[in-house]
Amino acid sequence: MTGPIWTRQAASKPERLTLETVVSRAVELADREGLDAVSVRRLAAELSARPMSLYSFFGRKDDLVDLMVDHVLGEMLVDRIPGDDWRSALKAVLYRQIEVGRRHRWVMSVFGTRAPIGPNAARHAEQSFEAIAGLGLPPERATRLLRAVDTYLWGYVTRAGQEAAARRRDQLSEQEWRESTDAYLADLTGKGDLPHVAAAGRSALLPGDDGFDEGLDWLLDGFERSR
Amino acid sequence: MTGPIWTRQAASKPERLTLETVVSRAVELADREGLDAVSVRRLAAELSARPMSLYSFFGRKDDLVDLMVDHVLGEMLVDRIPGDDWRSALKAVLYRQIEVGRRHRWVMSVFGTRAPIGPNAARHAEQSFEAIAGLGLPPERATRLLRAVDTYLWGYVTRAGQEAAARRRDQLSEQEWRESTDAYLADLTGKGDLPHVAAAGRSALLPGDDGFDEGLDWLLDGFERSR
DNA sequence: CGCGAGACGATACACCGTATCGCGGGCCGT
């Protein structure tokens, strides 16, 4: 508390921390270096704050992760639901979900360990209901449809991210990863058992990025036929 | 190295550690107290071994988790695939998968972060192909069917486990959890936006355990119709 | 102007994964 005012002011100007900024910086950090990089100390340093100060925003580290997940679910909200047929409306919501999921792969690693019931999770659910409102289903049936679609979608996002996550973990280039897994799979199927897997190739074990639409259409067709 | 032989023998009888026992004890521990409880030190203590000794079985802790996952996938193998129609054969495989998944909920929390391509993952994939062999599909098409089914199944297991995982994390009884979430959801939908979510109730956000078969049947019906 | 309460954050603790390296036992050469 010494020296001319402006000096003090400049030094103490770090602009009062907000929950919003804490969470979004945490999300950025997780995107950039993985969820493991998000430690209380590290995040505090990134925000020029003291570690324990962050605990005024959340009770335990794990709660921060809940907040981060809801933040991502917030990004999954669409601005406008197209007014065409219910299928393309629903797909607009789903594609947005996938696109955002791809940008925040770490979400998949914690999605199984917590219930996503935050405000943005609810808003996002609301949008899904809106998308299929044109079908005029009773709420109970609409719920069952969306549940199945949601199940399929999260399975897809999770499975699709596995390969990239594994590659990142082992710090392999795409080519290195492919070569090493190809060699391994060749070895695995070499003994002659596993004939179907051998015939199907690597995509039997590693789903990859394709095929979302095909399965979704089967699901929706099946639903429609069941009416 | 002193005293009568039998004494020495009895004292040094801890029966040479095996990879198999290390992994299955780790799985037990994770089942019992959650994946976080599986630390190298803790596991070593459980096995009356020294922490660093375990590193002769795996290069890094994370590899142990891979082994644990493959161990669980091994449990998912069925003894016999029923020879009836392809649908019930496939369902036999899937039900087993769900049942085992329910017993090892921690798997979902790491499923997104690694590629399940271990030997048991391959064997399990092989069984899935066998189950639908009766359809006589070309490998490429069989792969796409199984990919969609697998996607749906993993999404289901993950989503279904969320509620239990969250409850466990907060150490709430089933009733306490239900009461607190009900109160929260009532508050959330009280403002009047989110009308669909309000109408659908808690199952709009928390899928719960039901509805696997319904969605699966839609998926399979849709596939069948696409032939 | 003095004091009490409250929040803030420095410190400390128990635990984590694992790199390092000293020691001891087993094996090989003579």
Next chain:
DNA sequence: ACGGCCCGCGATACGGTGTATCGTCTCGCG
């Protein structure tokens, strides 16, 4: 049969983690 080397095991140590505790400092009020 014995000496010496080498290699592998595991104790120790390091740099991290989450967070409980509690002293200190600030601000608002009487």
